Structures are given as structure tokens and as C-alpha cells.
Amino acid sequence: MSRTPLDTVEHAAATPDVELPWAELGLKKDEYERVVEILGRRPTGAELAMYSVMWSEHCSYKSSKVHLRQFGEKAPQSDAMLVGIGENAGVVDVGQGYAVTFKVESHNHPSYVEPYQGAATGVGGIVRDIIAMGARPVAVVDPLRFGAADHPDTKRVLPGVVAGIGGYGNCLGLPNIGGEVVFDACYQGNPLVNAGAIGVMRHEDIHLAKASGAGNKVILYGARTGGDGIGGASILASETFDDAKPSKRPAVQVGDPFQEKLLIECTLEAFAEKLVVGIQDLGAAGLSCATSELASNGSGGMRVTLDDVPLRDSTLSPEEILMSESQERMCAVVEPEKVDRFLEICEKWDVIATVIGEVTDGDRLEIYWHGGKIVDVDPRTVAHEGPVYERPYARPSWQDELQADDANKLPRPATAEELKDQVLKLVGSPNQASKSWITSQYDHFVQGNTVLAQPEDSGMIRIDEETGLGVAIATDGNGRYAKLDPYHGAQLALAEAYRNVATTGAKPLAVSDCLNFGSPEDPAVMWQFAEAVRGLADACQQLGTPVTGGNVSLYNQTGEAAIHPTPVVAVLGVIDDVARRTPVAFQEEGQLLYLLGDTREEFGGSAWSQVVHDHLGGLPPKVDLERERLLAEILISASRDGMIDSAHDLSDGGLIQAVVESALLGEKGARLIVPDGLDAFTFLFSESAGRAIVAVPRSEEVRFNDMCGARGLPVTRIGVVDGDTVDVQGEFALPLTELREAHESTIPALLK
Amino acid sequence: MTARIGVVTFPGSLDDRDTQRAIRVAGAEPVALWHKDKDLKQVDAVVLCGGFSYGDYLRAGAIARFSPVMEPLLEQAKAGLPVLGICNGFQILAEAHLLPGTMLRNNHLHFICRDQKLRVENAETSWTTDYTAGQEIHIPLKNNDGQYVADAYTLDQLEAEGRVAFRYLDFNPNGSQRDIAGVTNEAGNVVGLMPHPEHAVEPLIGTGRTDGLPFFTSILKKLVNA
Numbered sequence: 001m002s003r004t005p006l007d008t009v010e011h012a013a014a015t016p017d018v019e020l021p022w023a024e025l026g027l028k029k030d031e032y033e034r035v036v037e038i039l040g041r042r043p044t045g046a047e048l049a050m051y052s053v054m055w056s057e058h059c060s061y062k063s064s065k066v067h068l069r070q071f072g073e074k075a076p077q078s079d080a081m082l083v084g085i086g087e088n089a090g091v092v093d094v095g096q097g098y099a100v101t102f103k104v105e106s107h108n109h110p111s112y113v114e115p116y117q118g119a120a121t122g123v124g125g126i127v128r129d130i131i132a133m134g135a136r137p138v139a140v141v142d143p144l145r146f147g148a149a150d151h152p153d154t155k156r157v158l159p160g161v162v163a164g165i166g167g168y169g170n171c172l173g174l175p176n177i178g179g180e181v182v183f184d185a186c187y188q189g190n191p192l193v194n195a196g197a198i199g200v201m202r203h204e205d206i207h208l209a210k211a212s213g214a215g216n217k218v219i220l221y222g223a224r225t226g227g228d229g230i231g232g233a234s235i236l237a238s239e240t241f242d243d244a245k246p247s248k249r250p251a252v253q254v255g256d257p258f259q260e261k262l263l264i265e266c267t268l269e270a271f272a273e274k275l276v277v278g279i280q281d282l283g284a285a286g287l288s289c290a291t292s293e294l295a296s297n298g299s300g301g302m303r304v305t306l307d308d309v310p311l312r313d314s315t316l317s318p319e320e321i322l323m324s325e326s327q328e329r330m331c332a333v334v335e336p337e338k339v340d341r342f343l344e345i346c347e348k349w350d351v352i353a354t355v356i357g358e359v360t361d362g363d364r365l366e367i368y369w370h371g372g373k374i375v376d377v378d379p380r381t382v383a384h385e386g387p388v389y390e391r392p393y394a395r396p397s398w399q400d401e402l403q404a405d406d407a408n409k410l411p412r413p414a415t416a417e418e419l420k421d422q423v424l425k426l427v428g429s430p431n432q433a434s435k436s437w438i439t440s441q442y443d444h445f446v447q448g449n450t451v452l453a454q455p456e457d458s459g460m461i462r463i464d465e466e467t468g469l470g471v472a473i474a475t476d477g478n479g480r481y482a483k484l485d486p487y488h489g490a491q492l493a494l495a496e497a498y499r500n501v502a503t504t505g506a507k508p509l510a511v512s513d514c515l516n517f518g519s520p521e522d523p524a525v526m527w528q529f530a531e532a533v534r535g536l537a538d539a540c541q542q543l544g545t546p547v548t549g550g551n552v553s554l555y556n557q558t559g560e561a562a563i564h565p566t567p568v569v570a571v572l573g574v575i576d577d578v579a580r581r582t583p584v585a586f587q588e589e590g591q592l593l594y595l596l597g598d599t600r601e602e603f604g605g606s607a608w609s610q611v612v613h614d615h616l617g618g619l620p621p622k623v624d625l626e627r628e629r630l631l632a633e634i635l636i637s638a639s640r641d642g643m644i645d646s647a648h649d650l651s652d653g654g655l656i657q658a659v660v661e662s663a664l665l666g667e668k669g670a671r672l673i674v675p676d677g678l679d680a681f682t683f684l685f686s687e688s689a690g691r692a693i694v695a696v697p698r699s700e701e702v703r704f705n706d707m708c709g710a711r712g713l714p715v716t717r718i719g720v721v722d723g724d725t726v727d728v729q730g731e732f733a734l735p736l737t738e739l740r741e742a743h744e745s746t747i748p749a750l751l752k
Numbered sequence: 753m754t755a756r757i758g759v760v761t762f763p764g765s766l767d768d769r770d771t772q773r774a775i776r777v778a779g780a781e782p783v784a785l786w787h788k789d790k791d792l793k794q795v796d797a798v799v800l801c802g803g804f805s806y807g808d809y810l811r812a813g814a815i816a817r818f819s820p821v822m823e824p825l826l827e828q829a830k831a832g833l834p835v836l837g838i839c840n841g842f843q844i845l846a847e848a849h850l851l852p853g854t855m856l857r858n859n860h861l862h863f864i865c866r867d868q869k870l871r872v873e874n875a876e877t878s879w880t881t882d883y884t885a886g887q888e889i890h891i892p893l894k895n896n897d898g899q900y901v902a903d904a905y906t907l908d909q910l911e912a913e914g915r916v917a918f919r920y921l922d923f924n925p926n927g928s929q930r931d932i933a934g935v936t937n938e939a940g941n942v943v944g945l946m947p948h949p950e951h952a953v954e955p956l957i958g959t960g961r962t963d964g965l966p967f968f969t970s971i972l973k974k975l976v977n978a
Contacts, residue, residue, distance in 0.1 A: 166863045170894070171804045173766030258764050258807025350763060441863045445892045445951040445958045446802075448770035462957065465773070579956055 008372035025052035049319040053285035060386035063520035070537035071547040090548020104196035106553035111193035115160025120168035120255040128281035134207035135199025142179035147188030149430035171257035176442035177459025189558035211298035214361035221353035222329040226312035229253035229325025266349035278333040295379035304357035393526035405617025420732035428742035470578035474500035479564030480605040481620035487535035497571035502632030505639030506573030513550035518562020528565035586666030597691030627690040656684040672719040755975035758795035766803035774950035778968030787819040797834035800841025813843030834878040842944030853902035859927025868893035877940040882966035889963035891947035900928035
């Protein structure tokens, strides 16, 4: 972009015929024309930069907005919601005066281009969202999806992503307590790196992103602004990868976790002294986003002098400064008499802080550079009134055929020996194998409040030392189910996360989601997206768990091949006393094992069909949300009243996977009896939803059965915790040592 | 009466609040110290906690070692003030030459977080009297740069003088020489180790064990009885 002469508002008005590189910046022709119409003249270079990043798919949700509205329209009545969709992150009341904020976001594209920095800055971004709400971050979770486990590029992407998450999160002092790692060839060129974070605050400490009060100062603090991540939002996140284009490496930001740690402490100290009127983090679209969102959410306008922004590279143009996605920066609105104290706190923490502007009583966002006005816009047109697309969508032609290819008809093991071999193959398959090679690179212990961390069903953090109040979080998603049926696949993701939270004894309260899909310009993908959102919104309504916010990642597609539709759902729960939590591991020999729920012949999308037959077809397991709710109530009551000592949700891999995990973690085996009416194969491998296994002390047997009976939850005694084998009576017995070898050696061998 | 134990916060310290909690759980009074403090607020002992001071962008602990608070700390430690360095704190003590040796990057080149089995080799330091020599304990370990190294002469001397305070058992998580997890100075008032006792003081939290609590009860008893 030419800067001689400076492209001021005046200059733009006088030179209507100057050609601007709107296409290179990712805008479509009609979008550019809309900008011209809004402004009544051509935009300046700086204005174009702002519109292009803020109107990108990543920032504007232009393709997804019309569908996402359902989360609000169908939101169940919930007293727990304090702040809903639209802010940096949703806030939920968890009782005793505490509020919890949580959110999941994607950093998919950058993590493919540059795995370490892409993943690291994903953690940094979500953590800043949490701080911006006024909360102290207390934990992170990372749902990850990679290409085939044995593909050479997975060996490049996965270790980098894991090291990046660890390198950043560990250095911030945030325990990593949950997440997932899934391998599937469909993610080969498009790994999914989703990052979630939880923060805790008192109700009165909630902060919002708005600039109010004319005369209040706008302070930019944190790292200096550099040339990294320019156009990241518009070019990287909003276009399909295409081999023909030059390397996009420079568009990925570089993280500095030490700077972010200082930013956390410094921000929390400023909050504690009530110095902050409004706050916004700088993530995607950097200053463009922060200034336009703060100004449009407040009551006034804003004037910013871009020359005052501290730079890492003095040659940056104003357009670049506005678009830069340099990490570890925040923007605060502070009353004039509190500015000195705010700057003092920043200095204490060695954080650079600069007043770059002030709130005005107008309604314009004006930005100056070298004395000239280079931006003069209504901030709402930048931040909130971007294009909205009603993209065409259509059920793909292949969907019927896919569903007709019934996994229930696949050949099943004919002998006990074959059944045993398939069990070993399953628990040692990359998706079902232990992920401790990965999770041991994350700090679970820091902050000293971790009650449960992966591989538990949900991560759990104590938030009050006196009362034992705690929160739990689980994230789940199953792209295979969603590919077979996006509506029910999304519901199954919610059901699983909901169940996982309840399995540990916490009451599910609210939902955040990260919706990962292919290109919205493909009607088949758009149909998947529309169906998944509809399914999720319907299910949230039925379960009474509102969506508090989330993130959409589209264009996860290389050429024609889109990823499986992958809605990842995070459920947040609360537990009155973490001492009542229920772990996965078997605790004591002799305890009775019960299966809760109904087991049907459901193998569509199952781990068994993938591992044994490399097959994807048929229908995913049936969804019964009322059953999920009943199961959750039983698990929570049983946990609270001390009726169960361990519990594990049944999902991918079915019952045998769950039993093996509980046995290996508890270092105690199990004797299992195939219940009447079921064959051993279905008993072990079915993935029927709405189920869990629990270990009940003998003294609680009657009470537990009575409770399930009275509430109408099917309960089947399936065995006992015992010995050092997993013994399926009449079929086979596998020593724990052999199971451990199969379960724990796979991932290290693949990634060594 | 109780004892006042200082916990220093450097930029990038992570376990300062946890360490203060562990001190409270043991029954002592934690006192927050800031890295720019020029005095130690008359505390009876000091813990340098874990974290990534200054991001560990230079050698771990190499910058923190020059913080203003280190001046009185060095002086008083040499005069007998009990000092415990945990993880990054151990690295800082090594950089400050209060303890011998240094920590390199883990030999497998990954951050590692695990419940680590240790043997208490020296139960006579200011921080270990509530253990018995030879006792086997589990303490969480989490670090990137935990490989303890020193020259053979120093190692032999440490062994001969009983100054290897803790040794890794069953599994050496980072390639430390002679499985050394922690060491003490000659006087036994300064102890450093890579594992994190402050994360093993409550039965519900972390690994669910309280094997780290004796660090804090040992020092409390020593100070209260003194």
C-alpha cells in the first residue's frame, strides 16, 4: 500500500479512483462495494485494513451467524447465566458468590503452518479472553485432532503442537486438566487445535469490553506491536489452503508466555484496585478489533493516535499496525484520574503501557497517524455490521449411501480368541491408546487446586479451599458420528461431555463449543454445519444447559476434501464439595461393577468399526437426552451420597475400553459376566449412548439399586473388581500387564 | 508461636501461591516477598518456588539470581537462614552458587510432569527432619530443565558428605547424574530439589498424597523449637 502521500480520509475523498488491494486482503467485490457505500467514499488504506480483517470469516462469523442465532433463540432458561454470547467469554454463576468464565477456540490453520507457535498462541489467545472478563485463569484444556497416526506429517505436526501447548501453558502456570487427542486421515492437512480455558472471579469482578465515559483514556499494554500475524485473520483463517500459493509462515504469530504471565498478574492487580472501566484483549485482527469493539460496545466514540503505539519494528505502516496480531497485548479503558496508578502497576510488572487515545462523546472511531486522520468510521459497521451470508446448503448426495452402509452388518469375531485379539487391537489403537506421552508434557499440578486431570472423565478444579466448591470441565466431539449424521452427531458430542461431567460427580451447567467444519462455500459442508448447530441448540435446550459462547472454524479443507464435521462441545459443571468427586480408577477389590443404561447393537461410527474394519458407515448411536439427564442425576446423587467409588462414562470403544482404563488406572482387574440377553461382542464393543459403569462398595449395593430402581434407570450387575486380569467369563482373560503394554506403548512408538 | 516463612515472587514465578498455601497447611505463616525487595522482612526462612522466572529465556534461574532480593538472601543463607529452592528455585540457588551443580535440559528434550518416586537420602537438613533416612516418597515433578549435572569431583564430594538429599527411584525422569533429585549445602540449611513438595500437601489435590508436607513441618518444628 502506498503511503506517499499519507492516505488520509481527506485524501481518500479527493481521490475516489485509487485502486485498493481489497481482493488481496480477502474481501469479495460486493463486500468492498458495501464498505464504499457505508463510508460514502472509498476507504483509506487503514480503513480497508480494518474492514478486511473484521469482516473476515474468522472475525465476523458471516457464514455462520444466521445459524448460530439458534443458540440464543433456543437457550433454555438458566439462572446460572451471568454473561451470554457476544462477550469475550460467557460467565456462569457457580454459587457462593463465584462466577466462572470458560470458552473454547480454534487455532487450526496456524497450527498446521507452524505447529509450535500456532498451538502456543492458541493457548495465549484463549487465556486473554478469560482475563478480559475479569477472571483469574485457573485451567486449560486442549481438544486436538490430527491426521493418521502413522502419517509422516503427523510426526511433524503433533509433537510441535504438544510442545507449543506445553511450552506456553506450563510457563503461564495453568494446569492442563483435559482435552482429547484423536487421529483420523480426514484431518491430515487440517489438524484441529482447539484450546479451552476456565477462569474464576467473584460476581462483582465481571468486566466487559466496552469504552464508556467521554474523556476516559484508552491504554494499550503488554508487548510491543510487531510485524507478526499481519493478515492472519483474513488470509489464514478464512481461505482454503491451496498448494499454489506462497508459504504463509509469516502470517503466524509468535508467542511469549513470560510476557503473558506478566500481563495476567498486572491485569488482575488493576482489576483488584478497580481501575478498569472496560477491557479487551488483542487477538485476531489486533488493534482493529480491540478499538472497534470497545468503541461500538460503549456509549461514545473513540479517538486513537497510532503514533503512540509502541513498536517492535519502526518501519511498520499504519495499516500493518492496525492489522498486526502480535501476541500478549491488551487494551484497557481507564478514568483519567486512575491512569497514573494503572501505569504504576504495569511498571511494577515490567509491562509496557501507553495511553493511545481516549473515549469521545461522538459516535465515530477516529484514528490519527502523523497528524492526519486515517480512519473515520462508525465502529459498529466494522465490528458488528459486517456481511451476513445465507449460504446455500443441501444434504449431500452421498449421505444416504453412507448411512445405508450399515456397520452392524460387518463381520464380527467368530471365536473367543478372535474377540480377545480385537480387544487388544482396540485398546492399543492410536485413538483408544493411552495419551500419557502427550499429557505428561503438560503441568497438571500448578496452582495446587487440581482435583482431577486427564485421563479422568472430566478435569476438576477446586475454587474455594474452605468450602471445597469446585468446577469440572469436559470436552468431547466425534467427527465420525457427525459425518454419519451431523444433527445427532453434535448432540452426541454434547451428551458425552455432559455425561463426563456428571460421571465425576459435578452438575452440568453450561456449554461452550468450537465448531470445526470445511468450506462454507460448499453446500454439503454448509448443510453439515446447519444440521450440527440445529442439533446442538435443540439438545442444549432439552438438557437445560445454555451455550455461553464459542467459536466457529470454517475452511478446514484442502482442495475438495473437507474434514469430518467436528463440533467439539465443552460442558462446565459445578460440584459443591470436591471431596465427593468420583474418579475413573477402580479403588478396591471386591467392589461390584454395574452397567447403567441400555446396550443396543450400535456400531455405526464406532471405534471397533474403525480399528477392525477401517469402516465408516451406518448411523451413529441413538440419542436419548432424557436418559442422559436421568443418568447424570443418578451419577451425581450416588457420588454425593458416597454410593460409588469409581465411575467411567462409556463412549468410543464401548464397555471394554472403559473397564480396561479403570483397571489400568486403579491397578486392579475385573471379572465380567456377559448379562442375559446380550452377546459378548455387543456387550464389549457397542457404543450405545447414555451409559456408564460404576463400582459400588458392597455396603451400598442395596441403596444404590433401590435408587436406580425408584428413578427408572436400567442397572445391570456385570461383575466385580478383582485380581490382575480383565476376565470376561466364558470368553477370555487378559492380564493387566498385557493390556498395559498394548494400551501404553502405541503412542510413544509412533512419535518416538 | 509460629514461624514466618517468606516466599519470593520473581517475574514468572508460578508456584508462589501454592507454596504459601503449603506453608499455611503446615501451620506456619507465609510472608510474600517481592523480587525487588531489598530486605527479607525478618522472616525465619525463605522458599524460592517453582516457575519460569524471566521466562527461562536465558539459562533457568540465571537472571533471577541477580534480583535485589537475592543480596540479603545470599548473605543470610550463608549465616544459617534456612532456604528451600524448589525447581526454578533450585536452579536459582545453583546459579547463585549456594548449591553446587547445575541443571541442563531434560535428556529426552520434553517437559515432563509426573508423580515421581524419590528416596530421602538425608533426613537431617533443616527441611527434612520429619522424614527418615531411606524413606520412599512420591512427589510431583514438572520441569523442562531438570537434568542435574556436576563434575565428578563435586559429585563424589556430595556423596561422601551425605549432601545428596533426594534421589530419583525406579525411573530417572531427566537424565540427572547419579539419579540426584535434590542436594543440600554443607550446613544443611539450604536445600534444593527439582520435584515439588508444595504440590503434595493435601489428600484431595494433585496426586492425592501428602508426602511433601514434612518439608514444611520439618522447618516449622526447627524454627519453633529454636
